[in-house]
Amino acid sequence: MQSTLNTELLAGMVKSKRGNLGLxxxxxxxxxxxxPTLSRIEQGxxxxxxxxxxxxxWLDVSTEVFIVKVTSSKVLSNKDHVLAHLRADRELSSDTVNMLIKMIDMAYATK
Structure with missing residues (x-):
């Protein structure tokens, strides 16, 4: 059994605590x-x-709150793992990351 992050719960809690405050x-x-990072998190x-x-x-909650055990059928795809790592890379500009994401999307679309 593997674990994944419950991004829906994380997004909801960030939105809720943020309220009317700007990003x-x-x-x-x-x-x-x-x-922009907060915006992406709020988008899941x-x-x-x-x-x-x-x-x-900041939310004053344990990281474990967002960790979900999943069966192998619900594990993130290789594409999703690659995209997550790209988005997390702080050495690349957002323009470069966006271009790479488009290339990866095209590569997986031509399977």
């Missing part, structure tokens, strides 16, 4: 997290580990 204000409150994207831990501290 930039919350990003500053959390510290060392960008507003998987954050990198460091960001995930910071958000859990």
């Amino acid at each position: 930039r204000a919350v990003a500053q409150e959390i510290g060392d997290v960008s507003a 994207k998987i954050p990198d580990v460091e960001t995930f831990i910071k958000i859990c501290k």
Whole structure:
């Protein structure tokens, strides 16, 4: 049995705690997290580990709250793993990441 991150729960809790505050204000409150990163998390994207831990501290919940045991049929695909790693890479610009994501989407679409 493997584990995955419950991104729906994470997104919902971030949205709920953020309330009417802007993404930039919350990003500053959390510290060392960008507003675009928070936006992606609210859209259900998987954050990198460091960001995930910071958000859990900000939410005042254990990281274990978001870890879900899944059967092998619900495990993330190879494509999803690759995309998650790309999005978490802080050395690449967002433009480069977006271009690579498009290339990967095209590669998997031509299977």
